[in-house]
Structures are given as structure tokens and as C-alpha cells.
Amino acid sequence: MYTQGLNQGPDAADRRIEDAALLQRFQERIDAEERIEPNDWMPEAYRRTLVRQISQHAHSEIIGMQPEGNWITRAPSLRRKAALLAKVQDECGHGLYLYAAAETLGVAREEMVEQLLAGKAKYSSIFNYPTLTWADIGAIGWLVDGAAIMNQIPLCRCSYGPYARAMIRVCKEESFHQRQGYEIMLTLCRGNGAQKEMAQDALNRWWWPCLMMFGPPDAASQHTDTSTRWKIKRFTNDELRQKFIDATVPQAHFLGLTVPDPDLRFDEATGHWAHGAIDWEEFRQVVAGNGPCNAQRMERRRRTEEDGAWVRDAARAFAEKEKSRHRAAA
Amino acid sequence: MTSIRLAETPLLTYVLRRADDALVLGHRLSEWCGKAPLMEEEMALANMGLDLIGQARALYTYAGEVEAKGHDEDALAYLRDERAYRNLLLVEQPNGDFALTMVRQLLYAAFADPYWRAMMASRDATLAAIAAKAEKETAYHLRHSAEWVVRLGDGTAESHARIVRALEKLWPFTGELFETDDVEREMIAAGIAVDPAALRDTWRGTVSAVLARATLTMPEDGWMQSGGRGGRHSEHLGHLLAELQSMQRTIPGATW
Numbered sequence A: 001m002y003t004q005g006l007n008q009g010p011d012a013a014d015r016r017i018e019d020a021a022l023l024q025r026f027q028e029r030i031d032a033e034e035r036i037e038p039n040d041w042m043p044e045a046y047r048r049t050l051v052r053q054i055s056q057h058a059h060s061e062i063i064g065m066q067p068e069g070n071w072i073t074r075a076p077s078l079r080r081k082a083a084l085l086a087k088v089q090d091e092c093g094h095g096l097y098l099y100a101a102a103e104t105l106g107v108a109r110e111e112m113v114e115q116l117l118a119g120k121a122k123y124s125s126i127f128n129y130p131t132l133t134w135a136d137i138g139a140i141g142w143l144v145d146g147a148a149i150m151n152q153i154p155l156c157r158c159s160y161g162p163y164a165r166a167m168i169r170v171c172k173e174e175s176f177h178q179r180q181g182y183e184i185m186l187t188l189c190r191g192n193g194a195q196k197e198m199a200q201d202a203l204n205r206w207w208w209p210c211l212m213m214f215g216p217p218d219a220a221s222q223h224t225d226t227s228t229r230w231k232i233k234r235f236t237n238d239e240l241r242q243k244f245i246d247a248t249v250p251q252a253h254f255l256g257l258t259v260p261d262p263d264l265r266f267d268e269a270t271g272h273w274a275h276g277a278i279d280w281e282e283f284r285q286v287v288a289g290n291g292p293c294n295a296q297r298m299e300r301r302r303r304t305e306e307d308g309a310w311v312r313d314a315a316r317a318f319a320e321k322e323k324s325r326h327r328a329a330a
Numbered sequence B: 001m002t003s004i005r006l007a008e009t010p011l012l013t014y015v016l017r018r019a020d021d022a023l024v025l026g027h028r029l030s031e032w033c034g035k036a037p038l039m040e041e042e043m044a045l046a047n048m049g050l051d052l053i054g055q056a057r058a059l060y061t062y063a064g065e066v067e068a069k070g071h072d073e074d075a076l077a078y079l080r081d082e083r084a085y086r087n088l089l090l091v092e093q094p095n096g097d098f099a100l101t102m103v104r105q106l107l108y109a110a111f112a113d114p115y116w117r118a119m120m121a122s123r124d125a126t127l128a129a130i131a132a133k134a135e136k137e138t139a140y141h142l143r144h145s146a147e148w149v150v151r152l153g154d155g156t157a158e159s160h161a162r163i164v165r166a167l168e169k170l171w172p173f174t175g176e177l178f179e180t181d182d183v184e185r186e187m188i189a190a191g192i193a194v195d196p197a198a199l200r201d202t203w204r205g206t207v208s209a210v211l212a213r214a215t216l217t218m219p220e221d222g223w224m225q226s227g228g229r230g231g232r233h234s235e236h237l238g239h240l241l242a243e244l245q246s247m248q249r250t251i252p253g254a255t256w
């Protein structure tokens, strides 16, 4: 196996030649659909791209606990309460697998969390919108988990082994969440007037932000080229967005809901649903920190870290004492 | 929706008391979601909350069958007022800091674990089956909370002080664990329930062993608070129920 050590030859010219050879071999392995494992040689930019993407993904899972956690204590039935608590717990588990996957690239979880708390790392823009009614819990499962699946299914074949394997596990749970969310919507849509109204209102508020989850249009996207060559990304933002719309619009119609896009129409020629213009200015503002809940989400996360500091200190102090007790006993 | 009123028989009251304990404590644990001191602890708190909510559902469903008036688990959980709730005062105490939550869990689980184990021999087959599942779950809650009480008690000066404060605060609610009244006595006599007073020594043994490992001393028994079993609660339960029941009360009679 190639290791990072090989990348540190004494002579700069030799190193460049060696790097070029390693890079070529690396690309051949990617092209042959081989998985890259933690101890394999990889270009620094590949490592950086993956750390950024996996840690952002992990942060999204953790921050994403907040909007849904907002309804656990108010879930309208015991079955829904248990299902929602279990779902939010799953999201935390996703965060944990993903941090572990990123750690295989030589970055510690604490470091990644610090970057999040310092406002230097991003998380999915969608979690900066508020959950105002119970129907939002249905809409998030159906649409947000649905969009996450569209993004993540191709990642199960990502060239980096630990990320691909984490995604296989995560995707199974996300599709369960998606079905559960749709079932909440279906129950509301078959319910009384107030429930149907709540369901439509949730779709109205979540539809456009969900389309933005796939990121800027292809023409404006920065990372797509190298990520595609390295098989980290297999579809463009616009391709994934279109897949999501094509899958979701018929589901909305089945629910008897109206998608809040007056320009939405089925294009017989392409076989796809054509959509109206996305307000990219809103997306830019949310990403820049100006969404309705950015400040609240970060404040909550920071407060949780601060409030828990004495517990973590105590656990460390206790572990130290145990260690010295074992040493004394030995 | 207006609250439901139940004609409580001893068996119905008995089952509701255990269901309310489980729901109220499970709800309290669910309030931790997103606020735990470690991500691993998010998972553990949610696990314990899910176990307790699961126990509550099984018990409410059985209570509905015992009452036989068509009330399902949700009617019993969401449409009874504070004064009709029958849970222990201990479980409704607010989460406070992580030390308080873990001490509360320890004090309850050190009782509930042997209680459910003894209940596996209940003459009531449904309760015996619920007990068998609850006992396994509660054994884990006991281990988990005991581990944390030890770690925090023998951790730093701050964590030690916090655990001491939590113990002092919650100790007056432990007397209620062992109380019996006419309802309990009737169930005990029928071989349906076990006598909680008989578990006092086991409970003291468990708690004192954990506290010793945690470098803490057992608090003295002083005045004990009581009233939850009869629906006389602390001020905290009303707020918990207002939140828990809000949807069912806002849009009454709906299917969710």
C-alpha cells in the first residue's frame, strides 16, 4: 500500500516526479472503481475535499436534530412521540458515524466540532428554517430526508471507502425516515380541515428551501469538476435536484397538496417536471448566516457544549484517577 | 378537547400509576434531546426515554382494556388532567443539570428494577409480561445512571458538588417509592402487585453501594414529600402536561 510517508522525499524534483506517478496510479484506481482506504496514498486536495464534505455532512446531522427536536415534547400521540425521538436519535448516530469516517482522514472530532462552533464550518442550509407546526415534522421527513437520500445514494459508491460504507448504513435509515414523514403527511391529508391546512402550509414553507438543499445551479458551482473526476460526486446539483422534483411532485399530488410553484409543469418532451426560478438570493443569505434560525441553531449548539463542559471534565478526571488506581494496584 | 373522566377501580388506578411514572420520566428524558453533554450521551438518554415511553404505551393500552370504555393509550395519556395523573413526585422533577437527571434516574431505577423483577411473578399475565420487558430495560438504566453518578461523584470538585446538591434536592422524594395505600394493598393481597415496602432494603443497598463508589455519603432520611399517587403534584407537572398534551387539546378528536 502507498502511504503518506512516501510523499516526503528529500529532493523536491524527485518528489514531484514521484507525486505525478502516485497521482496517475491514484486516478487509475478511481477510474477502475476501486475504493480508496485510509492508509492508501491520496492527493492532499482529495483529503481536504473529503474532510470538508464529510464534516459538513456530520454537522448537518447534529444541527438537524434541533428543528425536529423542537416537536418531541409536543408530538400528538405516543406512537409519534416515540418515532420522532428515535428518528432524532438516528440523526445523532449518523453524525457519529460521519465524524468517525472523517477521523480516518486524520482530523479529530473535537477539531471539527470546534470549527462548527467557531462558525468556520458549514452545515446544510435547510436546518436554518423553523419548525412551526406538527406538519413540519411530516414535511421534513418526506422532503428533507427525501432530498438527503437523493444526495446520498450516489455517495454509497463514493471512491472513499469509509464514507461510502457510512452512507450505506445512513441511507437505509434515511429511507425509513422518509416513509415515516410521508405517512405523517398522508395522515394529516386524510384528516380534518385544520390538519390538511397544516400540511399544505408546511409544504408551502419547505418546498423551495428543499430545492436549495442540492446547492447552487451547475453553472455557478465551484467543486463539481474535481469531485466528479475523483468520484466523490457522481451527479451534478441540477441533476440531483431534477431527480428529487420528478420523484416528489407525484407524491404531493397523491396527497392532494399543491406544490407552491405556479410554473411547475410536466414537460412531455424531456419527461421531467420543469420548475420555476429558485430564489438564489434567499439561499445566499441563509448560507451567509442570515436565515431565520442560523443564530439560534449556533447559540443552542454552543450553549450545549458549554453546559456539558463540566461533565466532560469530570469524566476525564475520573478516567485519570482510574488509570492511576490501576497502576497503583498493578 | 375536554378531559376524560375515569371510574377508577383498584386495578385501573394501579396500572395508571405505573404508566404515568414511565411516561413522565420518559418525557423528561426526551427533553434532553439536543442538549446532552456528549453525543454518545444523546444516544443513551434517547434510549432510556424510548424504553420508558414504550413501557408507558404498553401499560396505558392495558389500562384501556381494564377500563373497557374505549380509551386507548393516547386518550389516557393526553386527555387526563394533572389531578388525574398518578405518577411519583420524583419522576416529574425538572431535569436540572446532568447530575440531577442522573441521580433522579438512579433513585428511580434502583427501585424499579427489583420492582419489575418481582412483578414478573404477578398473577396478572399482562403485567407479568410487561414487567419482564421493563426489568431488562431498567437494569440498563440502573447501570448507566450508576456509572455516571460514580464518575461525577469521583470526578472533579465541581461535579462532586453538583451530585451532592442533586442528592439533597431529590432525597425527600424517595419516601414515596415505598408507600402503600388501599389500592396497593388490595392489589398486593390479590397477588397482582408486589409490596414496595419489601424492596426498601434492596434499594438502600443498591444506592448506598453506588454512592460509596462515588465517594458520597447516603443522605439522612428527613421529611419525605408525598402526594403523586393521589394526584397531588408539584407545580412542575402541569407545565409538562400542558406541553405534552397541547396538540390533542388544540385540534381535538383528530387522528395523528
Ligand SMILES: [Fe+2]
Pocket: A061, A090, A091, A094, A170, A174
Ligand atoms: Fe441523517
Ligand SMILES: [Fe+2]
Pocket: A091, A145, A173, A174, A177
Ligand atoms: Fe434522517
